[in-house]
Amino acid sequence: MVDTATVKLPGLNCGLCGYRTCDEFRGQLASSPELIRRCIHLSDDRIGNGPHIEKPRNVEGCGACAGSCGAAQASVGIANIGVRSAATPAALAWRDSLGREFDFYLEHFPEEPGPREIIIPHNPMITREMDIQVGDIMIGRPLGMSCGCPITHCGVATEVDHRTGVISWCVTGPLGPRQKGFKDLGYYIAEGYEGIVRDSQCDLKIGMRYFFQPRMCMLQWRHSGLLNYLSRNGDHWQVRLEGLWIG
Numbered sequence: 001m002v003d004t005a006t007v008k009l010p011g012l013n014c015g016l017c018g019y020r021t022c023d024e025f026r027g028q029l030a031s032s033p034e035l036i037r038r039c040i041h042l043s044d045d046r047i048g049n050g051p052h053i054e055k056p057r058n059v060e061g062c063g064a065c066a067g068s069c070g071a072a073q074a075s076v077g078i079a080n081i082g083v084r085s086a087a088t089p090a091a092l093a094w095r096d097s098l099g100r101e102f103d104f105y106l107e108h109f110p111e112e113p114g115p116r117e118i119i120i121p122h123n124p125m126i127t128r129e130m131d132i133q134v135g136d137i138m139i140g141r142p143l144g145m146s147c148g149c150p151i152t153h154c155g156v157a158t159e160v161d162h163r164t165g166v167i168s169w170c171v172t173g174p175l176g177p178r179q180k181g182f183k184d185l186g187y188y189i190a191e192g193y194e195g196i197v198r199d200s201q202c203d204l205k206i207g208m209r210y211f212f213q214p215r216m217c218m219l220q221w222r223h224s225g226l227l228n229y230l231s232r233n234g235d236h237w238q239v240r241l242e243g244l245w246i247g
Contacts, residue, residue: 010041014218015154015173094201097220100247102211104200106193106223106239113156114170115216118192121185124165130183132160132167137176140185148246149190151218154182166191171216192242193225196233204237206230212241221246 007029009022017038019025028035036042095101108115121127122143132138136157142149154177159168167185176182193214202210204227211222225241232238 102222127165142190143187
């Protein structure tokens with residue numbers, strides 16, 4: 001039996017346990033310790049379970065970001081808009097749950113309830129037919145070349161363009177749809193991600209394709225995207241990635 005007083009929850013706030021955050025989930029464990037079985041990330045059968053997950057990254061030989069990670073690379077001129085984060089913890093594994101190397105973590109804006117994703121339904125008319133409005137709770141799955149993620153995404157609409165069908169939403173866990181209902185988009189195309197980068201071992205440059213891991217990804221899989229917006233904001237970078245792949 002897991003000691004619920006000392007167990008280390010993953011901090012992903014994925015919502016699959018039925019609670020909005022890991023902290024809320026922890027608050028229930030004292031009176032209902034059996035709930036610990038709901039956390040798939042603590043299971044011995046989880047995807048990618050094994051010692052290779054913690055293997056340090058070989059920066060020199062990975063080739064993940066088309067050569068932009070070289071330790072000796074100069075950071076001058078218009079080509080080098082980005083700067084490697086000096087605060088990046090040396091202990092970060094830089095590998096996803098399948099043991100694949102990546103270049104940086106993508107985090108969501110702290111004032112938003114989850115990662116910001118720009119999407120378009122496979123039938124853009126659905127946006128108008130379902131009368132999608134800002135604040136609506138939705139579910140859908142990114143299909144095909146846009147990502148092919150096997151997990152149904154849940155989220156809250158933040159921007160809606162009824163002319164083109166494009167929607168921006170913040171991806172959250174499944175608790176909201178379970179409690180309040182939802183609008184089902186069906187399959188959709190993930191057009192882009194926007195967020196912040198605090199931890200990176202690369203010189204971030206506009207026009208380069210990178211492997212990255214969304215910090216809140218339920219599967220902890222690496223993604224790939226073209227960086228086409230980059231802005232320094234205090235201790236982090238604000239970024240936009242398009243042309244998304246998984247793997």
